[in-house]
Amino acid sequence: MTERSGTVVGPRPPTVIVDDLHVVYRVRGAGRTKEVKGGATAALARMISPRRLAGERRVHAVKGVGFVARRGETIGLIGSNGSGKSTLLRAIAGLLPAESGAVYSDGQPALLGVNAALMNDLSGERNVVLGCLAMGLSPREVRERYDEIVEFSGINDKGDFISLPMRAYSSGMAARLRFAIASAVNHDVLMIDEALATGDRAFRKRSEARIRELRAEAGTVFLVSHSLTSIRDTCARTLWLENGELVMDGPTDEVVRAYEDSAGRRSSAP
Amino acid sequence: MSRDVIPRHGALDPEVGAAELAARYGLGVSGARPSPVEYTRRLWGRRHFIAAFARARGDGQYSRAHLGRLWQVMTPLLNAAVYYLIFGLLIGTRDGVPDFIPFLVTGVFVFAFTQSSVLSGVRAVSGNLGLVRALHFPRAVLPVALTLAQLRQMLVSMAVLVVIVLLAGQVPTWSWLLVVPVLLAQSVFNAGLALVAARLGSAVSDLAQLLPFVLRTWMYASGVMYSIGNLTADAPLPVRVLLDLNPAAVYIDLTRFALIDSFTAAQLPPYAWGVAVAWAFVLGVGGFGYFWQAEGRYGRD
Known part of the structure; x- marks a missing residue:
């Protein structure tokens, strides 16, 4: 039969397997996460009464999602606010426990979120070095890649900003530097949560090129974005989440068209 | 097929x-948790990160202050000055303690090392959630690196301490070298304590508010500004044993024994060296294991 060790017949090997995943948030006090402020899930949270701690709410943010991501794929995630996109990514990264079901992954998926602050008191320079060391590079590798990272981020385009503390950066600059650091290493699985939205046009082009490079180097890239253009430009496959459920999973063109139709219906409804 | x-x-x-x-x-x-051996191996693999993070934290701590790193020297000195004013001059615990200034300053500095390790440990995970959520590394890196940052601060304090001890008329002897093993044992003890505090602090955010009171109580029980021996001469045996086993008191007294001539072996608690090493071992191994148990849950809501 087709069983040959190591070699793959037909589809490329999977890098992430999500099996009937349910994620339940427990929120203490005022909600901080986007999912809580969102419409449908917040209503759901109000329906489920607090169980253990006073003021603790349970939010069923991901309900029975299952899919297989393969090597070399770039997968877009779309859905309205609070549909569970970010939660799904954080569960894949192993940062949120699964209530039931499971996530299997190749290596350690890296999540690049929009709020992934590094060390704001320290200079951009130090953040580059520390970020790279934290990802497991040796000091020599860091020295080798340092210039490339700074150049890619474009931080020094308007003067010597890299030696300033990160708290002095604009949000776009900080996001660019974070992306430059995180993408300096070839991750098996890289997940990008709106992190590119704050960059300017030139940087978006650069980062899209870098994402294609990562994919060519046999990684898998997930991209959450509200910009359907950037999803169309970078992703061949798209998942559409709504209310924590997987509505559609297929080629980007089909899924985005269906999503736009549905969004159009909702906005024109009385 | x-x-x-x-x-x-x-x-x-x-x-x-x-x-x-x-x-x-x-x-x-x-997000599964690796075995303890694998975890230790990964932690070792991040040693450069630990060193760089400790250095960055040490420098970053005072980066917003105008006097900058001068505070690394000023903070312990001012601390010692406050305690000298209250306990040395006003309350007079210096009666019966020869060389009170070196005695007091040693106590203040050595206890401050443990205190600051625990305080930075309790926020090691909860205060670095951005880092924890963005990048994958063994989380034990954080409390260990922060303890290392406190050790750097302690080395500065030690230099200040040597100057004070010299000014107080002490003559350098070979026994001063005993400071090195004491500091080593205390560092391992502090790292273990920071690991425990980091896990507790990541789960119970109220702990950071509560901890200063616990630590102050601990300090007053550790003979920082008075001699435990003088105070407990008539105390019942269980109380004395308890005070003698107090790790902070043991590390303080061993440092005094190393640096101050008039502080002799007779003033050390019984089995001081054994107790110092035992505490380092118990907290070092136990704290690491305790922290490892929750690996994979850090950074979650």
Whole structure:
């Protein structure tokens, strides 16, 4: 039969397997996460009464999602606010426990979120070095890649900003530097949560090129974005989440068209 | 033919099963905790990160202050000055303690090392959530690195201490070298305590508010500004044993023994060296194990 060790017949090997995943948030006090402020899930949270701690709410943010991501794929995630996109990514990264079901992954998926602050008191320079060391590079590798990272981020385009503390950066600059650091290493699985939205046009082009490079180097890239253009430009496959459920999973063109139709219906409804 | 059954767009095939498919391609459960040996190996692999993080934290701590790193020297000195004013001059615990200034300053500095390690440990995970959520590394890196940052501060304090001890008329002897093993044992003890505090602090955010009171109580019980021996001469045996086993008091007294001539072996608690090493071992191993148990849960809501 087709069983040959190591070699793959037909589809490329999977890098992430999500099996009937349910994620339940427990929120203490005022909600901080986007999912809580969102419409449908917040209503759901109000329906489920607090169980253990006073003021603790349970939010069923991901309900029975299952899919297989393969090597070399770039997968877009779309859905309205609070549909569970970010939660799904954080569960894949192993940062949120699964209530039931499971996530299997190749290596350690890296999540690049929009709020992934590094060390704001320290200079951009130090953040580059520390970020790279934290990802497991040796000091020599860091020295080798340092210039490339700074150049890619474009931080020094308007003067010597890299030696300033990160708290002095604009949000776009900080996001660019974070992306430059995180993408300096070839991750098996890289997940990008709106992190590119704050960059300017030139940087978006650069980062899209870098994402294609990562994919060519046999990684898998997930991209959450509200910009359907950037999803169309970078992703061949798209998942559409709504209310924590997987509505559609297929080629980007089909899924985005269906999503736009549905969004159009909702906005024109009385 | 099972492989051809997997649909191209990846809805899971009920016939193969996710676990089986994962096993076939060597995928692991995301965020699973490695074995203690593997964990230790990964921690060692991040040693450069630990060193760089400790250095950055040490420098970053005072980066907003105008006097900058001068505070590394000023803070312990001012602390010692306050305690000298209150306990040395006003309350007079210096009666019966020869060389009170070196005695007091040693106590203040050595206890401050443990105190600041615990305080930075309790926020090690909860104060670095951005880092924890963005990048993957063994989380024990954080409390260990922060303890190392406090050790750097302690080395500065030690230099100040040597100057004070010299000014107070002490003559350098070979026994001063005993400071090195004491500091080593205390560092391991502090790292273990920071690991415990980091795990507790990541789960119970109120702990950071409570801890200063616990630590102050601990300090007053550790003979920082008075001699435990003088105070407990008539105390019942269990109380004396308890005070003698107090790790902070043991590290303080061993440092005094190393630096101050008039502080002799007779003033050390019984089995001081053994107790110092035992505490380092128990907290070092135990704290590491305790922190490791919750690896994979840090950074979650």
